[in-house]
Amino acid sequence: MTTLDPTTTADTEVSPSRSTGTNATRVIGIATVGAMAWLLLFALVLSPADVNQGESVRLMYLHLPTIWVAYLSFIVTAVASAFYLFTKNHSLGWDRLAGASAELGVAFVGLTLVVGALWGRLTWGVFWQWDPRLTTTALLFVTYIGYLAVRRLGGSHQQRAKRSAVIGLLAVLLIPLVHWSVVIWRSLHQEATILDVDGDPDIDGTMLTTVFIGMIAFTLLYVWLVMHRTRTMAMEDLLEDRGLDIALAERRAEGGAR
């Protein structure tokens, strides 16, 4: 028997479904599209060009929401990892949420770094500055790439969940230390910077609104993606379990035939 017949194994955790969409994700999906259109309207049409930066300021409406979503993802990963480890039934749902969220976090940090480098080139004249925030973010990116690699080490689902939850929580320990070290490093070795990176120029009201809309739009996108990804992961786990059961059944059938 080679077909994936849902009746061959009893699995109570996940019901087989042909899609990861539900009413909730459809509503969130439509809201995301709406919010993105709203963001485009504000970011490209309604908000003014900056006095100093000109049109390139519009990159901010991508840059700030993506880093916000990235931080949000990593917080969710840490919280979900803690819930997995410290709740009694060690539900794999928490593990999948942590994994899905970390994947999105890495993707959004990557996007932030790329957009930030382009924006930096336009406004500072350089792609990269050894600024504490940038350096911490780059290390955050690599740390979570490591976390994702740990998730792919193999073994049973529970092994994967335990290992990655521990690594997910260690990252929480690491990030403040990285940030602290980078901050004193830069404060001791301050080079002459033409532009004050931390300086908050007076942000125009429309600009602030646009940033806010961007955050809403990207948060909705995150929620939508994380729901789909968590469900895809559940399906992958299910497929793996069933694949093993099917292989066992086949071997048994071969043994019986002889």
Add this chain to the structure above:
Amino acid sequence: MSVWRVAWLIARKDLRIEWSSRVITNQVLPFAGVTMVIFGFALDANTDVLELVAPGLVWLATMFSLLLLVQRTFAVEADDGALDAMRVAGVDARAIFFGKAIGLASQLLVLEVLLLFAAVVLYGETIQLDGAVLLVTTMISATCGLAAVGTLYGGLAAGNKGRETLLPLLTLPAVAPVLIGATRAVESALGTGVAELSDGWQWVSLLTVFAIAFGVGGALAFGPLIDE
């Protein structure tokens, strides 16, 4: 037996194995030496530059060697399923963690002293007496942090095929604060950078907090990570 007693036994066992196998002296130390020489090639043997960046290069060479040492220290355990045997025998995971970390730290300290000596010989570095206390404190606190991180991720990467490549990816970002802190503190101690001697001590506090955080965090996390 208390955790510390078991840890001490494990550390002593590790050091004895290393002493008799000579892998460290025959492979890791020469590797570290070669690294110091090729840094010279990369910087065009410019003595002014080399003297300035020597503290960073010493720690960079230490970190590359750390990866080898960690792999080595867990290869010993994984070969005959020794790690599993210890767990089955009821040895506390924290004791294994501290034991391996103490063994690793001892080897690292020897390595660092030799690398510093290489910096004096190859890069024309001079060691001043008034920075000696800072230098020694930095080396000890940085080594504790490196050993804790190395042991923690080494345990995760131990024994299974395809996991060795994971070790640098996990370890290097994690030890970045140690590289920054230890490099600046040694710069202060040697007087190579612009930093004052007193600047070095705040880095020592960072290194100490790092070592304690990863010492405690590692001891708690090590059990779940090595249980298969």
